[in-house]
Amino acid sequence: MRNMDDFSGSDGRALSVDYHFRKMSEQDLADVLAIERKSYEFPWSEKIFQDCLRVNYHCYVIESVQQVKGYAVMTVAAGESHILNICVDESLRGFGIGRSMLAHLVDHARNHRAEMMLLEVRASNKVAIDLYFSSDFNEIGRRNGYYPLKNGREDALILGRIL
Numbered sequence: 001m002r003n004m005d006d007f008s009g010s011d012g013r014a015l016s017v018d019y020h021f022r023k024m025s026e027q028d029l030a031d032v033l034a035i036e037r038k039s040y041e042f043p044w045s046e047k048i049f050q051d052c053l054r055v056n057y058h059c060y061v062i063e064s065v066q067q068v069k070g071y072a073v074m075t076v077a078a079g080e081s082h083i084l085n086i087c088v089d090e091s092l093r094g095f096g097i098g099r100s101m102l103a104h105l106v107d108h109a110r111n112h113r114a115e116m117m118l119l120e121v122r123a124s125n126k127v128a129i130d131l132y133f134s135s136d137f138n139e140i141g142r143r144n145g146y147y148p149l150k151n152g153r154e155d156a157l158i159l160g161r162i163l
């Protein structure tokens with residue numbers, strides 16, 4: 001899938017972004033890990049990404065001007081898809097790329113006959129929750145203390161949508 005769009009960021013900046021999604025490979029892991037470590041307080045390790053690739057999870061990168069600018073990891077099995085990670089590099093956030101990646105995952109999951117999409121998100125992650133709620137996800141549960149914090153634990157919201 002190829003996109004060539006003019007985006008306007010929430011602060012009014014105009015940005016012309018040429019990007020596309022492609023499958024992630026081992027060669028992408030250094031770039032993926034650099035974004036992962038900047039984006040999360042408790043980032044995934046290289047081994048986790050390697051395992052996702054090894055077991056053939058659906059792993060994509062967002063590439064812009066031949067640079068990895070984000071990624072997503074999803075499982076699809078037995079009619080159910082589960083987004084395990086979706087991340088856009090800080091420099092390109094707020095321009096519609098995360099929403100576009102989510103739509104790409106929805107299409108891909110449907111093509112693999114998934115009927116349901118699930119994910120967990122930190123209860124404090126307002127940006128991501130807004131993205132999901134405006135993309136037909138609903139809260140279907142909560143896992144108390146699921147995520148670590150520097151000082152304690154934080155709940156996960158379990159969100160789901162029919163495909």
Ligand SMILES: CC(C)(COP(=O)(O)OP(=O)(O)OC[C@H]1O[C@@H](n2cnc3c(N)ncnc32)[C@H](O)[C@@H]1OP(=O)(O)O)[C@@H](O)C(=O)NCCC(=O)NCCS
Binds near residue numbers: 096126
């Ligand atoms: C969540 C994330 C993937 C969104 O990617 P993005 O490319 O910035 O998102 P988009 O530009 O497509 O915006 C989609 C929606 O997110 C919300 N959003 C995006 N930026 C926002 C901001 N700065 N403030 C508030 N809401 C924001 C809005 O609801 C937006 O929809 P709108 O533009 O129609 O108002 C990105 O912020 C990210 O990588 N965050 C760090 C990793 C993470 O938390 N991943 C989710 C784990 S569950």
